[in-house]
């Protein structure tokens with residue numbers, strides 16, 4: 001018998017977990033996995049529960065929700081020793097990470113994968129004292145992720161960001177950044193945004209970090225230098241096809257550690273959530289977490 005802790009957000013997406021819960025528990029139980037459940041009540045709850053689940057020595061943890069819930073669960077688990085593997089039921093409005101890992105939305109198939117104990121180890125990013133799995137970003141343009149309405153994202157995916165980006169560019173000021181990365185010369189310039197990608201699925205833009213791999217022990221860093229609206233439209237259009245990385249306005253490199261500072265106030269975005277402000281140190285924890293996938 002394996003014991004599991006299932007942490008789910010009852011409000012995620014179309015409240016799917018409320019309908020599915022009994023069936024999921026049944027299927028796991030039938031295969032010798034006894035799961036106890038916790039329905040989250042609000043912000044921060046999933047983090048506390050996940051940390052406790054690790055401390056109490058559960059054999060596995062399952063997070064059910066959207067990227068917000070998953071980010072909270074990862075923040076409760078990462079950094080600890082003897083981590084149990086993590087399962088993900090992607091029932092949120094945005095499920096970028098599950099998409100990046102090819103995790104099935106079919107709950108029966110996914111239960112069977114958990115039952116078979118089929119896992120892969122993935123890198124986890126650490127930004128100052130917080131963790132992320134998809135992406136860390138900074139610069140005014142990254143605020144897009146808060147501004148594009150969920151419904152629009154679901155309907156038209158990456159096009160929603162593209163359109164909002166163009167709309168926002170009109171009022172945007174670049175920010176001065178100093179970037180120091182392991183294995184690279186320091187860079188000091190004005191940037192519209194910088195992205196530190198761990199996976200290649202970012203807000204529906206699957207080609208934003210086209211070469212990023214979730215288990216290579218490296219971040220793919222993409223930064224857009226100061227540019228005007230016409231240049232932005234060119235780069236954004238190239239980004240739809242993953243060809244922006246060769247543009248002269250784009251800085252692209254791989255690293256396992258970097259520091260970013262700015263004389264201005266630059267907000268950080270971690271997996272789509274507000275993540276504090278610069279200065280930031282970004283470190284990769286290679287293959288830190290096993291995921292059922």
Ligand SMILES: Nc1ncnc2c1ncn2[C@@H]1O[C@H](COP(=O)(O)OP(=O)(O)OP(=O)(O)O)[C@@H](O)[C@H]1O
Nearest residue numbers: 012013040041042043065066067068069092093094
């Ligand atoms: N019971 C609850 N009621 C309201 N909010 C909650 C509850 N439990 C958790 N939350 C919060 O809801 C946030 C979003 O959840 P999640 O990502 O699972 O859903 P989602 O449907 O994908 O949402 P989003 O519209 O943000 O993509 C979480 O970060 C969490 O802080």
